[in-house]
Amino acid sequence: MKKRLLTAGVCLAATLLMAPAAQSADAITVAADACAGCHGTDGRSLGAMPAFHEKKPAELKQILREYKTGKREATIMDRIVKGYSDEQLDAMVDYYTAKK
Amino acid sequence: MTKISRRTFNGLLGAAGAISTFGISGCTFGSDRVVVIGGGFGGATAAKYLKRYNPSLDVTLIDAEKSHYTCPFSNTVLAGMNSMAFINRSFDALSAKHGVKVVHATVTAIDGAAKKVVTADGQSFSYDKCIVSPGIDMKWGALAGYDEAASHIMPHAWKAGPQTELLKKQIDAMADGGVVLISSPGNPFRCPPGPYERASLIAHYLKAKKPKSKVIILDSKDDFAKSGLFKEGWEKLYEKNLEWVPAAKGGKVASVDAKGGVVATDFDKFKPAVANIIPPQTAGVVAIKSGLADKSGFCPVDPNTFESTQVKDVYVIGDSCIAGAMPKSGYSASSQAKVAAAAIVAVLKGDKPGVFSAINTCYSLLNPDYGISVAAVFEVKEGKIAGVPNSGGVSPKGANAQFRKKEADFASGWYASISQDSWG
Numbered sequence A: 001m002k003k004r005l006l007t008a009g010v011c012l013a014a015t016l017l018m019a020p021a022a023q024s025a026d027a028i029t030v031a032a033d034a035c036a037g038c039h040g041t042d043g044r045s046l047g048a049m050p051a052f053h054e055k056k057p058a059e060l061k062q063i064l065r066e067y068k069t070g071k072r073e074a075t076i077m078d079r080i081v082k083g084y085s086d087e088q089l090d091a092m093v094d095y096y097t098a099k100k
Numbered sequence B: 001m002t003k004i005s006r007r008t009f010n011g012l013l014g015a016a017g018a019i020s021t022f023g024i025s026g027c028t029f030g031s032d033r034v035v036v037i038g039g040g041f042g043g044a045t046a047a048k049y050l051k052r053y054n055p056s057l058d059v060t061l062i063d064a065e066k067s068h069y070t071c072p073f074s075n076t077v078l079a080g081m082n083s084m085a086f087i088n089r090s091f092d093a094l095s096a097k098h099g100v101k102v103v104h105a106t107v108t109a110i111d112g113a114a115k116k117v118v119t120a121d122g123q124s125f126s127y128d129k130c131i132v133s134p135g136i137d138m139k140w141g142a143l144a145g146y147d148e149a150a151s152h153i154m155p156h157a158w159k160a161g162p163q164t165e166l167l168k169k170q171i172d173a174m175a176d177g178g179v180v181l182i183s184s185p186g187n188p189f190r191c192p193p194g195p196y197e198r199a200s201l202i203a204h205y206l207k208a209k210k211p212k213s214k215v216i217i218l219d220s221k222d223d224f225a226k227s228g229l230f231k232e233g234w235e236k237l238y239e240k241n242l243e244w245v246p247a248a249k250g251g252k253v254a255s256v257d258a259k260g261g262v263v264a265t266d267f268d269k270f271k272p273a274v275a276n277i278i279p280p281q282t283a284g285v286v287a288i289k290s291g292l293a294d295k296s297g298f299c300p301v302d303p304n305t306f307e308s309t310q311v312k313d314v315y316v317i318g319d320s321c322i323a324g325a326m327p328k329s330g331y332s333a334s335s336q337a338k339v340a341a342a343a344i345v346a347v348l349k350g351d352k353p354g355v356f357s358a359i360n361t362c363y364s365l366l367n368p369d370y371g372i373s374v375a376a377v378f379e380v381k382e383g384k385i386a387g388v389p390n391s392g393g394v395s396p397k398g399a400n401a402q403f404r405k406k407e408a409d410f411a412s413g414w415y416a417s418i419s420q421d422s423w424g
């Protein structure tokens, strides 16, 4: 009981600290995790798919833009990036590169 | 993720002060219980991501089998490229790494009123939320003469496991010069490009080992997924070993006589050495018995969350659900699982479900060095799951051998990644 109250207190504090609650962050989590079916959980691909958890965000963002314009060759990413805005792609890169 | 990286992440997002409600453990008052039915692509991913999004959830995954044989890459087993062990996934990491309680039992019913799941061996599991991902079942009898007994003679191999082994045994035993006949069903069915990848890989095996033999696809349709790319490849690779007969040319199988070894269309009778009958399908029987399916045999859901429109607090994902433009694939099931898991975590915390976003991808192999693909990004528009305009599509026609080889390598890379993402 005591422990529960304590947890409740901590949670309340956490909730207050985090207000206002964020739709957008959740949306990025869901959108970004959809990429993991190819790039692996947290971007830690084990096979032929590129991993990106240890790469530089600026570089990856640049690559994604180049897939969109056709400047960079791709087998499949050119078709996928067109489903997102540049802001969404940037946020997804940040999501993955922030993972340790 | 540390606090700082979270802040950076949200700063870059441009939503000041925005912080995900995910991943904050210990904030559930009492443990909310989520029961997941099925440990395939949908169920395994859902169980894992529920725990990632909220580690304090009490998540139980129930599967009828001790481990899961994936349909993806089962066609490579038929062609002798991989073993059955290669397509077998254990549930061990789900329990050991992610804290999911794994139960081996067959679910007989989901009682939406009492909010509990009942199994054949008499166990009962209460839930706050339930995720249902039982895949498909065959619609026995929909094709005249094709029932479960017939499938032990003419395998469907549309669920991986003993059916895959039976079909492989028959193909291996066939004498050179024999015909492998594949009957492909009308839409909708599990894995729209699957029958054509299967035909390709069997033809690959025949070309090398039994060159006088042939695969004939009898089709209930006049077109199929990635047909342009398949036909282009077949012309190059399998002119002598593969033939596709569309419905318009009498391809629709009307009945089978398994004991007599006969497959009949309205015009012809075939007596192939091997018959692979892929029959019409429905949602997993347990979903139908639990009142989740409509007249189509599949389960209508809220497209934003995958909550059943027929039974509250029950979410149907994967092949069993009706998901608008998303095809019935392992990638779809796994992507839907994440949307449903996030929605459940949010709702249990008293938040609104997040914004829908999903992907599908399907690689097909025509031989070990020849891959093709389709990809799509999905959003919810006007209450329906639809492809994001001007995105997605199939790989280019007329691509060179190097490109096809790359896609074949990425097909294997995809399989390694999604296996790890779902069960690892």
Ligand SMILES: Cc1cc2nc3c(=O)[nH]c(=O)nc-3n(C[C@H](O)[C@H](O)[C@H](O)COP(=O)(O)OP(=O)(O)OC[C@H]3O[C@@H](n4cnc5c(N)ncnc54)[C@H](O)[C@@H]3O)c2cc1C
Residues within 6 Å of the ligand: B037, B038, B039, B040, B041, B042, B043, B062, B063, B064, B065, B068, B070, B071, B072, B073, B074, B075, B105, B106, B107, B108, B133, B134, B135, B136, B157, B158, B159, B190, B191, B194, B198, B284, B286, B317, B318, B319, B320, B328, B329, B330, B331, B332, B333, B361, B362, B363, B364
């Ligand atoms: C030949 C072939 C090739 C394919 N290739 C690809 C591919 O390359 N890429 C791709 O994305 N998709 C592919 N697919 C499609 C993919 O297999 C399915 O879309 C995917 O498995 C659907 O996931 P699911 O979770 O709905 O069902 P499944 O993965 O089938 O999982 C269902 C699970 O539920 C369990 N279950 C069912 N009923 C009960 C019950 N009553 N109680 C307890 N447990 C139960 C089953 O044992 C099973 O483990 C292919 C399919 C076939 C047939």
